[in-house]
Amino acid sequence: MIRVLIADDQAIIAEALAALLRTERDLEVVALAHSAPDAVRRAVEFAPDVVLMDVQMPGTDDCRDGIDATAAIVAADAAAKVIVLTTFGRPGYLRRAMEAGAVGFMVKDASADRLVDAIRRVSAGLRVVDPMLAAASLSIGASPLTERETEVLAAAAGGGSSAVIAAATFLSEGTVRNHLSAAIGKLGAASRAEAVRIATDNGWL
Structure with missing residues (x-):
């Protein structure tokens, strides 16, 4: 038997996958897991052979999303x-997932048959990655943002002021503005909102 853990914050999806x-x-x-x-806790407790991991799930500062959990x-x-099983086939997600140690994306x-086949294949020691996403990931490359710039830009996605972002990231307002300016420049964006969109679309946030 191949033991499977399903991690998805949407209970109805997790339960539907389990039933399937x-x-x-x-x-x-x-x-x-939701x-x-x-x-992470349930993986340690149940020692599954395969984990189906969503990307965008609630987290903590130490384990922010499914990629950190991976x-x-x-x-x-x-x-x-x-x-990694996600709604969003973003090249940046693929790269980050592989760097985190995932063997499938x-x-x-995807069809039910493809998912079941993927579980069997990775259990047998193979990798399962969409070839078009893999090619796109290679063409886009890694995120140009530093860890701090990524953190600040992610906090800015909520639309808060520099003061709000500073409080959330434990940085001064001046440092927040510097990081946002650097991120906007590196992404070739015209504004903070556009920088958030570009980073999100590429899976860097």
Whole structure:
């Protein structure tokens, strides 16, 4: 049996995936998780063979999303195989997922047969990555933003003032403005809002 953990913050999706996988004789759903930290905890507790990991899930400062959770799970148990399963097929997500240790990357509009096949393939030691996304990821390259610039730009996505962003990131307002200016310049954006859009579209946030 291939033991599977499903991590998705939308309960109806997680439960639908579980119901789907339970129809397969060689797959066993051992647990569901609905946040990034919860995914790590349940992976440690249940030791699944394969983890289906959403990207955009609630998190904490130490484990912000599914990609952080992927890195933590791989670090805790090198035998666990993570397939990132996301609504958004963004090249930057693919690159970050692979760097975190994922061995698969699929979008949620994939067919049930493809998903089941992917689980079996990664369990057997293979990788499963959409070739078009892989090519796009290589062409776009890594994010040009530093970790701090990424953090500040992510905080700016909510539309708050520099003072609000400064409070959220524990930085001074001047430092926040400097990081935002640098991010806008590196992304070739005309404004903070455009910088957020470009970074989001590329999967860098």
